[in-house]
Amino acid sequence: MAFTSPFAKAASKPGHGSIVVALLPPDTPVLRTLSYQYPLKLVAPDPLPPSGHDDKDGSTAPSLVHTVFLLTYGGGIVAGDSIDLAVRLETGTRLVLLTQGSTKIFKTADPSMVSIQKMTVTVAPNSALVYLPDPVQPFAQTAFSQSQIYNLENEEGSLCVCDWVTSGRSARGENWDIYEYKSRNEVWTSGDKAKGIKETRLLLRDNMILDKHGQTGIPLAERMDGYSVFGTLIIRGTVFAHLSKFFVDEFEALPRIGGRDWGDSVSPDLTPKEQRRLDRQQREKTNGVVWSAANVRGFVLVKFASREVEGSRNWLRDMIREEGSILGAFGERAVLCLK
Amino acid sequence: MSTTDSDQQSLKDEIADLERRLQDAKSRLSPSDAIETLPTLANDAALHALFLLSDSALPLGSFAFSSGLESYLAHHRPSPPSASQVPSFYAFLRLSLSTLASTALPYVLAGYRSPEDIETLDNDFDASTPCTVARRASIAQGRALLTVWDRSFKTQYAGSTTANGRSETEGKAHTSAVEILTSFSKDLRTSSHLNAHLAPLWGVVTNVLSVPLRDSAYLFLFSHARTVISAAVRASVMGPYQAQSVLAGAELQKRIRGLVEEGWNKKVEDAGQSVPVMDLWVGRHEKLYSRIFNS
Numbered sequence: 001m002a003f004t005s006p007f008a009k010a011a012s013k014p015g016h017g018s019i020v021v022a023l024l025p026p027d028t029p030v031l032r033t034l035s036y037q038y039p040l041k042l043v044a045p046d047p048l049p050p051s052g053h054d055d056k057d058g059s060t061a062p063s064l065v066h067t068v069f070l071l072t073y074g075g076g077i078v079a080g081d082s083i084d085l086a087v088r089l090e091t092g093t094r095l096v097l098l099t100q101g102s103t104k105i106f107k108t109a110d111p112s113m114v115s116i117q118k119m120t121v122t123v124a125p126n127s128a129l130v131y132l133p134d135p136v137q138p139f140a141q142t143a144f145s146q147s148q149i150y151n152l153e154n155e156e157g158s159l160c161v162c163d164w165v166t167s168g169r170s171a172r173g174e175n176w177d178i179y180e181y182k183s184r185n186e187v188w189t190s191g192d193k194a195k196g197i198k199e200t201r202l203l204l205r206d207n208m209i210l211d212k213h214g215q216t217g218i219p220l221a222e223r224m225d226g227y228s229v230f231g232t233l234i235i236r237g238t239v240f241a242h243l244s245k246f247f248v249d250e251f252e253a254l255p256r257i258g259g260r261d262w263g264d265s266v267s268p269d270l271t272p273k274e275q276r277r278l279d280r281q282q283r284e285k286t287n288g289v290v291w292s293a294a295n296v297r298g299f300v301l302v303k304f305a306s307r308e309v310e311g312s313r314n315w316l317r318d319m320i321r322e323e324g325s326i327l328g329a330f331g332e333r334a335v336l337c338l339k
Numbered sequence: 340m341s342t343t344d345s346d347q348q349s350l351k352d353e354i355a356d357l358e359r360r361l362q363d364a365k366s367r368l369s370p371s372d373a374i375e376t377l378p379t380l381a382n383d384a385a386l387h388a389l390f391l392l393s394d395s396a397l398p399l400g401s402f403a404f405s406s407g408l409e410s411y412l413a414h415h416r417p418s419p420p421s422a423s424q425v426p427s428f429y430a431f432l433r434l435s436l437s438t439l440a441s442t443a444l445p446y447v448l449a450g451y452r453s454p455e456d457i458e459t460l461d462n463d464f465d466a467s468t469p470c471t472v473a474r475r476a477s478i479a480q481g482r483a484l485l486t487v488w489d490r491s492f493k494t495q496y497a498g499s500t501t502a503n504g505r506s507e508t509e510g511k512a513h514t515s516a517v518e519i520l521t522s523f524s525k526d527l528r529t530s531s532h533l534n535a536h537l538a539p540l541w542g543v544v545t546n547v548l549s550v551p552l553r554d555s556a557y558l559f560l561f562s563h564a565r566t567v568i569s570a571a572v573r574a575s576v577m578g579p580y581q582a583q584s585v586l587a588g589a590e591l592q593k594r595i596r597g598l599v600e601e602g603w604n605k606k607v608e609d610a611g612q613s614v615p616v617m618d619l620w621v622g623r624h625e626k627l628y629s630r631i632f633n634s
């Protein structure tokens with residue numbers, strides 16, 4: 001005899017999760033959905049009002065910013081795990097996504113068993129996402145593939161998202177001793193059909209593939225040229241316009257490679273800003289941080305690498321702090337992973 | 340897939356071997372009047388097109404770019420400064436080829452196989468090229484290739500649908516590929532969405548010129564190697580004779596062949612950067628104090 005459960009069937013599958021931030025009329029942002037299933041765990045602390053209200057641009061910034069921590073049981077991803085998270089930001093909302101410590105990828109016995117992490121984010125017009133996580137840390141003998149797909153409705157909506165990876169447990173001598181690591185970041189737009197534009201269009205694809213292919217005959221560790229951290233920061237939209245400009249300007253202001261100091265370019269009186277810039281550039285040099293920023297198809301795409309994890313972490317924090325708009329619009333919490 | 344590929348390959352090898360033996364037997368039969376068999380016209384035409392595209396006089400402007408070599412050398416100053424940069428150059432050449440194969444080669448193959456997708460391929464390649472320096476180089480060369488097509492190749496290759504020993508269906512596909520190129524080139528002048536990147540256009544143009552796909556892919560990678568090596572000569576890393584010997588080397592041949600095989604079935608969605616630091620070298624080229632190359 002078939003037993004019919006009186007309870008509704010659980011919609012969520014293992015590793016699946018869903019976050020929806022919506023605006024409760026007239027202007028209260030709420031977490032409408034927050035569901036997850038083992039091994040994924042989502043934790044949402046109370047939303048906070050943004051610390052600095054910047055009314056100067058006349059934007060309708062929401063009164064509260066929601067934060068969700070993306071966690072996994074055991075603090076990492078075990079071979080064969082598959083995580084699939086769907087996020088939706090409705091019009092006029094803001095969301096901060098964080099991690100709690102680096103995403104550790106644990107050893108797999110079988111190189112063909114690839115652990116997978118997928119995140120699909122839909123960003124409605126006039127909403128903004130900040131995703132500045134800790135880096136992914138694939139241990140030796142791991143196979144991992146992740147994808148972050150962002151859909152911007154009508155090419156609107158703002159993004160400031162970072163994706164970075166480290167060489168493993170450097171304290172244990174691990175140095176890119178992985179089987180395979182793939183990370184895909186894509187931004188798509190769903191266009192207006194009436195105007196005759198195609199329904200969806202790829203705006204940006206940043207796909208990193210680290211595996212044994214390429215016919216280089218050069219081991220992965222050497223291919224990385226001594227760097228143990230690589231990262232990409234993707235910035236787009238009106239909310240982050242000032243931040244975008246800041247990165248491009250600072251890149252322009254970097255000293256020329258191979259340039260000589262003839263002693264005639266030193267201005268005796270540096271403004272505090274120039275002094276901070278000089279100090280930061282000095283720290284970049286000490287920490288072996290190299291980076292570039294480029295205006296690409298309406299994005300500012302920042303690539304960075306450093307010898308040690310802390311080098312990149314500190315650099316990113318310095319840059320975001322110096323510019324200040326994220327802290328103002330999203331609060332201190334947004335940069336929690338960079339501390 | 341790979342088994343059929345290797346089956347096909349072994350069949351091809353067998354045919355080549357049989358032909359060689361036939362030639363050999365014929366020449367032994369009567370050495371005085373050995374019958375020289377003429378290859379078919381289609382092969383001739385493809386070879387002719389291959390020569391055109393591999394000519395370093397083809398005005399693509401490739402000489403203006405170093406594909407990041409100049410920046411790489413600036414980031415790897417030898418110590419002492421008089422030490423040879425040649426070993427460091429070899430590493431760069433390998434990494435550069437690997438990057439090109441993982442990022443651009445899938446678009447060459449896709450452009451050749453489905454010319455009708457050229458606009459999407461062009462857009463997606465543009466979306467996947469993260470730094471402005473690499474993108475300028477790719478667009479400059481792509482537009483140059485399109486100009487060469489328009490001004491030089493079109494009159495010769497556009498008309499003849501069933502010429503060069505093509506069957507009727509092949510003729511139709513050829514005509515539509517020509518039309519696609521023509522309309523792409525026309526739209527480029529008015530549309531803000533089109534860019535004309537080299538990789539997908541290389542695929543379409545070599546298709547129209549009836550160059551076999553494998554040869555087209557091989558030449559794409561080979562041309563890149565030649566560009567980088569020629570840049571090394573101009574950057575005083577090595578002399579012209581050493582450069583030719585690198586270019587002629589069995590190692591380079593094996594590498595290019597391997598990369599074509601590796602990428603043969605790779606989808607454009609899975610194209611990506613296999614040497615992340617390359618983006619930094621190329622991107623930071625703009626920050627060099629002195630430069631002799633555009634990129």
